[in-house]
Amino acid sequence: MKILIVGAGIVGNNLAQELSEEGHDISIIDQDPEKIRRISETLDVMSVCGNACLPSVLVKAGIRDMEMIIAVANKDEINLMVCFLASKFKVPKRFARLRSMEFTGPGQIFSPQELFIDQAINPGEIITDTVIKLLQTPGAVNVAEFAQGKVLLREFDLPENAPLTGKSIKELTSLSDLDLILIVAIVREGKLIIPKPEDVLQVGDRIYTMVYKEFLPFLLPMLNKTVEEVKKIAIFSANRVSINLAKALEEIVKDVCIIEPSRETAHEAADELSKTLVHHGTGTDLDLFNDINMKEVDFFMALSDDDENNILSALLAKKYGARRALVITNDPEYLPILDSIGMDVTINPRLIVVSTILKHLRKGGVISVFKLVENAEVMELVVDADSSIAENKISNLQFPKDAIIGAILRHGEMLVPDKELIIKEGDSVIVVALSSAIEKIEKIFGRKRHFFRF
Amino acid sequence: MNILSIFNVVGILLLLLSGLLVLPIGISLYYHYPSLPGYMTETQAFTLTLVVSVLIGLTFWKVFPSGLEKLRDREGFAIVSLSWVFIALAGAFPYYLSGACPDFIDAFFESMSGFTTTGASILVDIDSLPRGILFWRSLTQWFGGMGIIMLSMAIFPALGIGSTHLFKAEVPGGVTVERIQPRLAETAKILWKTYVVLTLFEVILLKWGGVEFFDALCHSLSTVATGGFSTHSASIGYFDSPYVEFISMLFMFLGGISFALHYQLVSGNFRTVFKNPELRFYITMVFIGIALATWGLNSSRPDLSLDESFRKAAFNIVSINTTSGFVTDDFNVWPNFLRIFVLVIMMVGGCSGSTSGSLKVIRFIILFKIIRRELKKLVHPRAIFHVKVAGKSVKADDLTNVVALTCFFMGFATLGCIFLSLMGVDLTTSISASIACLFNIGPGLGQVGAMGNYADIPFMGKGILIAFMLMGRLEIFGIMLLFLPMAWRK
Numbered sequence: 001m002k003i004l005i006v007g008a009g010i011v012g013n014n015l016a017q018e019l020s021e022e023g024h025d026i027s028i029i030d031q032d033p034e035k036i037r038r039i040s041e042t043l044d045v046m047s048v049c050g051n052a053c054l055p056s057v058l059v060k061a062g063i064r065d066m067e068m069i070i071a072v073a074n075k076d077e078i079n080l081m082v083c084f085l086a087s088k089f090k091v092p093k094r095f096a097r098l099r100s101m102e103f104t105g106p107g108q109i110f111s112p113q114e115l116f117i118d119q120a121i122n123p124g125e126i127i128t129d130t131v132i133k134l135l136q137t138p139g140a141v142n143v144a145e146f147a148q149g150k151v152l153l154r155e156f157d158l159p160e161n162a163p164l165t166g167k168s169i170k171e172l173t174s175l176s177d178l179d180l181i182l183i184v185a186i187v188r189e190g191k192l193i194i195p196k197p198e199d200v201l202q203v204g205d206r207i208y209t210m211v212y213k214e215f216l217p218f219l220l221p222m223l224n225k226t227v228e229e230v231k232k233i234a235i236f237s238a239n240r241v242s243i244n245l246a247k248a249l250e251e252i253v254k255d256v257c258i259i260e261p262s263r264e265t266a267h268e269a270a271d272e273l274s275k276t277l278v279h280h281g282t283g284t285d286l287d288l289f290n291d292i293n294m295k296e297v298d299f300f301m302a303l304s305d306d307d308e309n310n311i312l313s314a315l316l317a318k319k320y321g322a323r324r325a326l327v328i329t330n331d332p333e334y335l336p337i338l339d340s341i342g343m344d345v346t347i348n349p350r351l352i353v354v355s356t357i358l359k360h361l362r363k364g365g366v367i368s369v370f371k372l373v374e375n376a377e378v379m380e381l382v383v384d385a386d387s388s389i390a391e392n393k394i395s396n397l398q399f400p401k402d403a404i405i406g407a408i409l410r411h412g413e414m415l416v417p418d419k420e421l422i423i424k425e426g427d428s429v430i431v432v433a434l435s436s437a438i439e440k441i442e443k444i445f446g447r448k449r450h451f452f453r454f
Numbered sequence: 455m456n457i458l459s460i461f462n463v464v465g466i467l468l469l470l471l472s473g474l475l476v477l478p479i480g481i482s483l484y485y486h487y488p489s490l491p492g493y494m495t496e497t498q499a500f501t502l503t504l505v506v507s508v509l510i511g512l513t514f515w516k517v518f519p520s521g522l523e524k525l526r527d528r529e530g531f532a533i534v535s536l537s538w539v540f541i542a543l544a545g546a547f548p549y550y551l552s553g554a555c556p557d558f559i560d561a562f563f564e565s566m567s568g569f570t571t572t573g574a575s576i577l578v579d580i581d582s583l584p585r586g587i588l589f590w591r592s593l594t595q596w597f598g599g600m601g602i603i604m605l606s607m608a609i610f611p612a613l614g615i616g617s618t619h620l621f622k623a624e625v626p627g628g629v630t631v632e633r634i635q636p637r638l639a640e641t642a643k644i645l646w647k648t649y650v651v652l653t654l655f656e657v658i659l660l661k662w663g664g665v666e667f668f669d670a671l672c673h674s675l676s677t678v679a680t681g682g683f684s685t686h687s688a689s690i691g692y693f694d695s696p697y698v699e700f701i702s703m704l705f706m707f708l709g710g711i712s713f714a715l716h717y718q719l720v721s722g723n724f725r726t727v728f729k730n731p732e733l734r735f736y737i738t739m740v741f742i743g744i745a746l747a748t749w750g751l752n753s754s755r756p757d758l759s760l761d762e763s764f765r766k767a768a769f770n771i772v773s774i775n776t777t778s779g780f781v782t783d784d785f786n787v788w789p790n791f792l793r794i795f796v797l798v799i800m801m802v803g804g805c806s807g808s809t810s811g812s813l814k815v816i817r818f819i820i821l822f823k824i825i826r827r828e829l830k831k832l833v834h835p836r837a838i839f840h841v842k843v844a845g846k847s848v849k850a851d852d853l854t855n856v857v858a859l860t861c862f863f864m865g866f867a868t869l870g871c872i873f874l875s876l877m878g879v880d881l882t883t884s885i886s887a888s889i890a891c892l893f894n895i896g897p898g899l900g901q902v903g904a905m906g907n908y909a910d911i912p913f914m915g916k917g918i919l920i921a922f923m924l925m926g927r928l929e930i931f932g933i934m935l936l937f938l939p940m941a942w943r944k
Contacts (some may be wrong), residue, residue, distance in 0.1 A: 257837075265698040271847040276837045322712050 001025070004066045004081045004091070005299065006052040007073030008035040010330050011097065011353045015070060016045050018354065027061040030073075040416050053081045057129055058089065068093040068359060075299060076100050080115060087116040095357060097121045099240055099342070121356050123349045124241035130352075131301070134345060135230055135252070136218065139223060140204065141345045146380045146430050147409045150213050153184075153378060157344070158205045162223045165289065170197040182210045184406040184432040185376065190336035192376045194404045194432065210406040210430065212414040230298040231255060232320065234282040236313045237304030238269035241349075245303070246276045250335070257292055259283055259313075283313025295321035302327045307334060374436045378406065381445050383427045394417040400440045403433035459521025460533050465514025467537040468507050470606050471544055473501065475504040477593060478548070481512040481601070482586030493553030496586040503547040510544075522601045528941045530620045531932040534603055535871025536923055539886045541602060542566040545594055554587050556845040559916050567595030569602070571809060573650035573682025573779035573896030574887075574908045574919070581808065585668060591683045592672035598678025598927070599709070599809035602650050607642040611832040612750045637754025649809075652716065653678045677702050680810045681897040689904075691782040696765060699782060703772045708734065710776035710804025731844050732805045732816045743771040743799055747792055753886065770904075775799045777811040786903030793899055797886060800895045801863070802827045811864060811894025811926050814855045820848060820856045867892050870918055877912045891922040 001024050016039065020026045026045040029052045030036050036049040050057035052073060063069070069086040071079035071094070079096040080103075084137050086094050097115045097221040103112060104122040111119035133143040137415045142155035158165055164172065169183060186193050186201070193199075201207065211219050219449055231254050235242045238260040243398035249256045250273070257277040260266035270278040281288035283302065294300075300322035302310035307329045314325040326345040327338060338346045355377075383390050389397055392418055394405065405417040409428045415421060423429065482497040489495035494502070525533075543745050546558065546565035556562035560576045567574045568591050570910065577583065597605060603624040621638050635641045653674050660670035669685050676683045686692035690702050690863065708716070711733060718726045747767035752760055766783040773780045774796050785796055803812025823841040830839050840847040870888030875881060879901070886898030887908070897904045902911070927931045 263838075265838070266838045272842045274842070274845065277834060279834065279836045279838050280838050291834060291836055 001067050002062070002065055003027075003070060004029070004058075004061055004063055004067045004086075006030075006038050006069065006079070007070045008047070009072065009074055010350050012070075013039060013043075013070045014350055015357060017043055017073070018358075020045050020448070027066070029057060029061050029129055053078055053085070055085055055088075058082075058085055061091045063091060066091045069095070071096040072353070076103070080117070083115070094118050095121065097122055097123065099352060101125065101244055105244075117412055123353050123356075124244050126352050127241055127303075127328070127349060128245045128355065129348055130347060131245055131250060132252070134326075135299070138220065142208075144378065146378070146407075147412075147414075147428060148353065150412065151407050151409065151414055151430060152211050152216060153208060154211065154216075154219075155187075155206055155208050156223050158201055158203060158207055159222070160203045164201055164207075164222050165203055166200065168194045168198055170202045178384055182406060183207050184210050184378075184404050187339070190339060194402050194434065196401075208432070212407075221324075221328065232297050233257070233301065234259065234292055234294070234297045234298045234317065236300070236302040236317075237261070237306075238265050238278065239303065239305060242270055242301070242303040243272055245301075246273055250275045255262055259285075259288060259292070281412055283309055284316055286316070289317065289320045295302045297322040298324065301327045304328075305330070307331050311338070311341075311343070315341060318342060376432065377438060378430065378432050379438075379441070380430050381441075383423055383425055383429060383445070389423050390425045392423055393419070394421050394423065397423075397444060399444065400433075400437040403437040403441055406430040406432050416425070456524065456529055457532075459524070460516045460529055460536060461528070462520045463517065463533045463621035464537050465511045465516075466542060467606055467633040467942045468514065468544060468600060470609070471541050472504050472508045472839070474593065474597060475500055475507070475548075478586045478590040479504070481589045482584065485585040485749050486601070487584035487586070490553035494551055496584045497550040498877065499548045500586060500590070502551060503544060506547070507853065509543045510523050523760060525620075528935060531935045532941075533622055534624050535616065535924075535928060535936055537602065538569065538928060542569050542920075542924070545569060545590075548587065548590055548919035552584065552587060554583055559913055559920075560909075563916050563920055564591070565594065565832045565893075566923050567896070568592075568681070568683060568925040569598035569853055570766050570894055571595050571599045571676075571679050571777070571811060572891060572894045572923045572926070573676070574891055574902070574923070575683065575839075575896075575907050576911075576916070577910055578687075578907060580685065588685045589668075589672055592599030592681070592685075595679045595681030595683050596653070596675035597683060600646060600713070602621050604642045607639050626863065644717055648716045648720070649678065652705065652708060659701045660698065663695065663701060665693065665698060673702065674705070675843060677705045677708045677778065677780070678809065680706055680776045680778040680791070680804065680808070684780060689782065690769070690780045699769050702770050702780060706772055706776045706778045706780070707740065709778070710808050710810045712805045712807035713809075714807050715805070719882045721830040731819060735819055736805050736815045737801070739802065740772060740775055743795070744777060746767045746786075746795065747771050750792045750795075752788055768827045768861065771796075774807075774895060775802065777893060777895045779890075781897060784904045786899055786905065797889060797899070800889055800893050803893065813860060816843070819843060820853065821846075821860060824853060824857065830881040838878065859929060859931065862934070866922065866925065866930070867923075870922055873918055874911070874915050879911060881916060887915075887919060888922060891919040892926045894923060894926045895924075 002326045003019055003024050003026050005016050005026060005028045008028050012028060016026050016028050020043055024310055027048065027342060028039060028045050028067040029048045029050060031049065032096050033049050036047045040097065047206045048057060048061040052058060063086065067447050069091045071082040071084065076098045079098060082357055083094045083096050084402055090400065094117055098120045099122060102108065103115065104120050104125055130143055131213055134140055137143060139156055140154045141157060144153040145151065146153065186195050188201070209219065233249055233253050233256045235258045238258050242258060246256050246258055256275065257279060258269055259279050259281055260269060261282045266278050266280045279288055283304065294317055296316065298389065300314055301316035302314040304310055310327045310329060311334065324344040324349065325345045328349060329335065329338065329345050330348065330350055332348055332350065335346060335348065407430045408415045408417055408421065408423065410424065431441055479497060479500045482500060487496060494541045515802055542565045543562065545568065546561040549555040549561035549564050552557050555576065557757045563576050571888045601624045603620045630646065635644060656674035656677060657670050660721050661667055661672060684690065690699055715727050715730060715733060744767055747762045751758060751763040751767050755763065769782045785793065801813055802818055803814050804810030820841060820843065827839045827841055841853055842848065867888050870892060871885045873886030874887060883902055885901035886900060887902045890896060890898035890902065902908050908916065908919070
């Protein structure tokens with residue numbers, strides 16, 4: 001398929017890489033010649049330097065033949081304009097990243113569809129959602145949902161005194177009356193592994209569990225997590241995302257404060273927020289930490305656009321008594337070390353946007369995709385009648401060892417992927433797979449990667 | 455400062471005033487009162503004033519070059535201030551020529567008190583005055599209430615060019631008032647229409663309650679303007695009718711609300727009106743004031759029943775709070791704590807964009823929030839706090855403006871009090887007279903109390919109070935600007 005990407009920032013770059021590796025023809029437009037140069041050096045894509053709001057530039061990038069456009073430039077205005085022009089060029093599928101809540105939030109005046117956008121992605125909104133879900137699941141460090149929110153994927157740290165610790169995977173089922181939890185992945189020393197029945201859970205592991213929504217309360221004692229109220233939250237840096245997040249948090253948390261290094265931005269934030277306290281200072285200002293009383297902070301969230309500052313300020317905040325820390329990093333290279341330096345939650349907006357776009361991009365078997373870390377995905381696939389696995393026992397499937405079936409949903413009920421279970425047509429199967437196994441999984445499900453066809 | 459083009463505009467406004475003078479001529483011809491011994495009749499007095507002001511107005515207008523296109527803020531302030539002085543001067547002549555006020559300073563005082571909607575009077579026996587003069591008193595309040603410049607904007611679209619500067623200088627509440635139409639001339643028209651309709655309503659309601667048409671008209675003019683001039687020495691107390699008191703109270707209350715809000719209400723924007731923080735504060739303040747005064751009166755005056763205390767308290771508190779100055783009871787004899795309370799609410803006044811004088815509720819809200827912010831800053835020295843009204847941050851410049859204006863008001867009130875005492879006026883009178891004039895209320899305490907008047911204030915004292923009334927109406931800055939050397943530099 002021919003895809004045009006507008007904006008060669010982190011997201012555009014990554015999408016271009018991923019999609020071109022999957023065999024699509026990618027064109028990419030950006031105004032910054034430096035970015036264009038780097039892309040043309042590293043990726044096998046067509047790159048055009050210029051203003052994407054100009055029809056001539058779009059034509060130069062070959063928009064007339066494009067089947068899809070993904071607008072991920074850094075300004076909403078550009079993305080809106082590009083999608084509008086693309087609709088004039090009759091590009092059938094149009095994605096846009098829109099950061100402003102104006103277009104995706106409640107109280108929108110025009111829906112994205114009315115503005116010629118088939119699918120609008122607001123990373124800030126997704127981050128806000130994620131953080132609020134995290135607050136609702138104590139101890140969780142990562143959240144995702146499948147089957148319209150019925151199946152929850154939660155990532156937890158494994159503490160020493162948890163009942164699960166020291167047990168092997170096959171022992172788990174006998175441990176509790178919970179038969180609907182399943183550990184689908186373990187992150188150990190920064191590497192993701194698909195657990196085999198004889199693997200033993202160790203202290204310091206991070207586990208991904210798949211749980212039916214209603215059983216979540218029974219899962220928490222297994223991990224020795226009790227519901228702890230979050231009373232005070234400190235957020236580092238005031239940008240669109242953190243202001244929107246603070247607005248949402250104001251409703252549910254008693255004490256929210258923001259630290260912002262730029263006086264001007266701090267004023268803008270104070271202008272917009274009512275209950276949130278906006279402090280002017282850097283994220284590494286210990287005087288300010290003292291003023292905020294970091295010892296009482298339940299959750300420190302470093303949300304600035306600067307990865308290094310985020311990491312440093314979160315480290316300092318934890319040192320000065322913040323109970324948990326959340327860090328946003330745009331550069332995925334940092335992900336492996338973040339665990340080892342004690343960051344409780346890491347969010348990568350890039351992965352979020354990429355997986356959201358991929359989710360909307362893939363069709364056929366795949367309903368939704370969630371990227372765990374760089375090299376692993378959780379996919380929700382629907383079994384078609386003509387698929388090779390329909391009416392087969394799970395044990396009969398030639399399932400690759402670096403992939404695992406997380407859960408099976410049949411008529412809204414979650415079933416445990418028992419060896420004897422027969423997969424039927426219409427089931428949706430949630431699979432966790434390392435990237436090396438993705439191709440095999442797709443073969444098993446009887447199809448290659450499908451994309452929207454029009 | 456472009457002094458010549460300022461006089462050009464002043465000339466236009468004097469012509470406008472001449473137009474207004476036609477109305478009392480009509481009244482005086484209709485009632486036809488005899489002249490006072492040694493003076494001309496009121497008809498002659500009005501006509502002479504009219505002719506002279508037309509001549510002066512025409513001369514100013516024709517001789518001085520028009521420079522409206524090049525108006526700056528400073529000229530805007532100067533035009534408004536000088537026009538008000540000239541118009542009040544011209545408006546004083548009917549009183550002087552007809553002999554209602556034999557001293558010119560008294561006539562000027564009465565005229566200024568009228569145009570600034572203060573309602574302070576030097577007249578002792580009001581009931582015996584000819585009706586043209588009485589009508590003129592109320593009429594000056596009515597025009598001064600909404601503003602002479604506002605009227606001229608609505609009538610002469612030509613003034614619209616430099617009008618932003620003029621509008622800023624005249625509308626009560628200054629920076630805090632929002633326009634409701636893209637064009638100021640349209641805004642001015644809408645506000646005036648609302649004003650006229652409100653006044654007509656009151657005339658009808660008063661007439662319906664059995665008040666003579668002339669009284670109903672004059673009282674309506676000065677009630678909606680929150681002025682306070684009555685056609686009787688005993689003010690509204692003359693009628694001794696709960697109905698009349700209620701209607702007057704209602705319209706004073708409405709006059710204390712922003713006319714832009716009235717317009718919103720008529721247009722059906724109930725949400726905007728209901729959410730307005732200033733209106734909420736204003737209503738709360740009036741109710742608390744009434745409750746407090748009722749309790750105070752009832753407990754200190756055993757001869758009054760609860761009903762009577764409530765009736766007196768409600769009317770007088772609303773009248774003082776809206777800076778009208780009508781009275782039904784001598785609050786000079788109220789218990790001391792209530793007298794001080796009355797002085798305090800004088801300084802708050804009604805909403806911005808209304809006809810009321812004083813500091814305005816919005817400025818108090820902002821002041822309270824500034825104080826709270828300062829306290830909060832002590833707790834979190836590095837935090838950034840914004841003063842917000844209705845969820846919107848107030849700009850730092852506007853905050854300092856509010857603080858400076860409050861200091862100006864307080865400072866001048868203090869100065870006035872010192873000067874009056876220096877002239878031998880007693881303490882209560884000098885404190886309350888300077889506050890009552892500077893904040894455009896009218897009646898004060900002591901000698902100038904509800905049942906007294908300003909006749910016995912010394913000559914110089916009257917001069918100071920005249921200046922105070924004008925300063926209060928134009929919210930000081932405009933007048934002070936004229937004394938700033940920087941404003942006159944080329």
